[in-house]
Amino acid sequence: MIFTREKGVTILEFVLVLAIMSSIVIIGIRQYQLYRNDVYLQQLQYNVNIYMQALSAYYNANCIQNLDYDTQTATTTGTLDPNSTPTPPPTTGAYTITEAQLRAGGFLTMPLFTIPFVSQYVLQFNPSSDPVGTSPAALSPPFQNGNPAYPSGPGSVGKIYFWKPQVAAQISSVALASQYKNQVSAFCQSTLVGSIVTPCESSPAASSFLVWERTPSVSSVTSSWYWPSVPLTKQFKQQFTNDTFYELNNPTWAATHYYLCGG
Numbered sequence: 001m002i003f004t005r006e007k008g009v010t011i012l013e014f015v016l017v018l019a020i021m022s023s024i025v026i027i028g029i030r031q032y033q034l035y036r037n038d039v040y041l042q043q044l045q046y047n048v049n050i051y052m053q054a055l056s057a058y059y060n061a062n063c064i065q066n067l068d069y070d071t072q073t074a075t076t077t078g079t080l081d082p083n084s085t086p087t088p089p090p091t092t093g094a095y096t097i098t099e100a101q102l103r104a105g106g107f108l109t110m111p112l113f114t115i116p117f118v119s120q121y122v123l124q125f126n127p128s129s130d131p132v133g134t135s136p137a138a139l140s141p142p143f144q145n146g147n148p149a150y151p152s153g154p155g156s157v158g159k160i161y162f163w164k165p166q167v168a169a170q171i172s173s174v175a176l177a178s179q180y181k182n183q184v185s186a187f188c189q190s191t192l193v194g195s196i197v198t199p200c201e202s203s204p205a206a207s208s209f210l211v212w213e214r215t216p217s218v219s220s221v222t223s224s225w226y227w228p229s230v231p232l233t234k235q236f237k238q239q240f241t242n243d244t245f246y247e248l249n250n251p252t253w254a255a256t257h258y259y260l261c262g263g
Contacts (some may be wrong), residue, residue, distance in 0.1 A: 029078055033186070043113035045184050047166050048212050051123060054108035057163035058097065059125065059216045063163065075221065080125060094196045095163065110214040117172040122197045125163035154173075166213040168197035174208050186210035 006066060065078025065195050078084045080095065089095045102108035133188070171177035188200035193206035198204035200211055 019222070039113050040117065041180060041184055044115055044118060044169060044180075047112045047115070047118075047121070047167070048184075050108070050110050050112060051121065051167045052165055052212070052214055054102045055097070055125070055167070056216045057107040057125060058102060058105065059163055059165065061105075061217075064171075083228060089125075090127065094126050094199070096122070096124045096195055099123065117176060119170045119172060121169040122170070122192065122195075122209070124166050124168075124196060126166050126199045128162055128164055138154060154167045155200050162216070164213050164215055166197070168211045174206065177208050177210055178206065181210060184210065184214075186198060187213055 059080060062079045063076065063081065065081040065084050080089050082089065099108060102123070103186065169179065170192070174189070181184075181189060188204065188211050189205040190198045190209045190211045191204040192198075192209060197209050198212060200213060
């Protein structure tokens with residue numbers, strides 16, 4: 001009798017091959033998920049940078065209300081100018097603006113990425129002001145020039161008033177926001193109060209909003225070598241277009257003067 005050996009695979013061999021293929025598929029899926037997540041985080045940082053550039057452009061166009069030299073009437077709205085009429089911006093809280101407003105004004109033209117775990121962006125300007133010097137403790141009546149508004153003691157002779165652009169992205173969960181905070185270089189986690197996201201300097205409770213805040217000069221990106229000198233140029237304009245001694249010795253002197261972006 002002749003015995004022949006049949007060719008084929010055993011159940012053990014089949015299970016072993018199946019286990020190896022399953023491991024490869026699982027590793028591949030995990031690697032793809034990590035890669036996709038890294039891409040989403042890069043897209044989030046891109047969106048934030050584009051928003052910051054748009055807010056900086058809006059700031060430079062609206063931080064001061066331009067006046068006609070002859071008629072002294074406003075030629076631009078200057079929505080961030082404290083003297084803007086008919087509606088001045090808030091001196092506390094924040095000034096919010098929408099993406100639609102930025103696009104309508106031509107400040108935002110670049111396309112943005114849609115990110116699955118980001119439900120909304122909140123764009124706002126946070127006000128900041130610093131006093132400039134103090135007036136002398138005592139002034140003679142001729143120097144007061146009959147102005148009763150002049151303080152009898154030391155007082156501020158002006159105020160540096162500016163806005164800091166802030167972008168906040170709402171992440172799908174607080175835990176995910178905590179996980180991504182350092183990866184996308186967010187300043188803090190914050191919460192939404194009404195229509196305003198609490199700035200990081202106010203030490204907000206950690207919530208689902210990731211927050212970035214910059215000064216307008218840092219937010220603006222330009223290819224020119226001139227941009228690092230912009231703060232010095234603004235300081236020069238402020239010094240030589242605002243006569244503090246005239247303000248102190250003029251009947252129209254007021255308790256507060258605003259030195260804005262254009263000097």
